Amino acid sequence: MHKHQIMSVVGSAVPAPLRAMGLLACWYLVRDGEAISGPLMSLPAAQALSRQLDTRVLHA
Template sequence: MSQVQIMSVIGSAVPAPLRELGLLACWYLVQDGEPISGPLPSLNAAKALSQSLDPGRLSA
């Protein structure tokens, strides 16, 4: 069984639209090494989405 994990990216890896908003980091949900969400603006948003998709199986 694969886990949903949270991956963070910083600096130039942050998509340009988020950098233009002043964000220097963003988060993605990944499963089996593949992104399953778009960039999220906060860790709390990533945790909430992860728990709504896969309750009880969060690995950060």
């Protein structure tokens, strides 16, 4: 089973559309060093998606 993690990026690593909205940080779910989600606008959003993925794995 692959484990995913939450990765944060800040500053110029934040995609330009999010920076244009005033965000200075964003979060991604990462598995085996590769992003498995698009940029998420908050840590709680990343945590919620992580829990959803965990639930899917348990019920698969």
